[in-house]
Amino acid sequence: MMNEQILSQLALVLEERKQAPPESSYVAKLYSQGLDTILKKIGEEATETVIAAKDGDKEQIVYELADLWFHSLVLLAQQNLQPQDVLNELGRRFGLSGLAEKASRPS
Numbered sequence: 001m002m003n004e005q006i007l008s009q010l011a012l013v014l015e016e017r018k019q020a021p022p023e024s025s026y027v028a029k030l031y032s033q034g035l036d037t038i039l040k041k042i043g044e045e046a047t048e049t050v051i052a053a054k055d056g057d058k059e060q061i062v063y064e065l066a067d068l069w070f071h072s073l074v075l076l077a078q079q080n081l082q083p084q085d086v087l088n089e090l091g092r093r094f095g096l097s098g099l100a101e102k103a104s105r106p107s
């Protein structure tokens with residue numbers, strides 16, 4: 001799988017899993033368990049990422065961030081959003097100073 005296509009290809013698989021029976025697939029099982037379970041996984045994977053970084057374990061940081069990104073993609077799909085929506089937002093912010101962007105936010 002080409003790296004630049006992985007988000008969109010994975011999003012297609014996650015969309016297909018909406019039709020799959022829960023016992024046939026990890027993603028289908030997550031959907032059937034619902035939003036709170038997906039959010040709990042995101043919280044767990046974020047915490048595991050923090051621990052890996054505090055431990056200074058680069059390999060583990062990448063592993064845990066992959067889990068975090070994956071479960072974030074499951075959340076996007078569950079909410080009928082696309083990875084492209086997040087990429088578009090990052091694109092919109094590109095080149096805009098974080099300080100200027102923060103100052104322009106509605107209070």
Ligand SMILES: N=c1c2ncn([C@@H]3O[C@H](COP(=O)(O)OP(=O)(O)OP(=O)(O)O)[C@@H](O)[C@H]3O)c2ncn1[C@@H]1O[C@H](COP(=O)(O)O)[C@@H](O)[C@H]1O
Nearest residue numbers: 010013014017024025026027028029041044066067070071
């Ligand atoms: N990229 C992933 C991926 N990354 C992580 N995981 C799963 O996410 C879970 C991570 O949770 P944990 O580390 O807490 O492990 P766990 O204790 O087994 O999890 P729980 O049972 O406690 O929820 C594991 O079950 C991993 O297998 C993933 N499962 C699926 N994918 C992709 O999604 C596609 C569809 O997967 P299925 O729906 O299973 O076919 C796959 O082909 C992959 O491309």
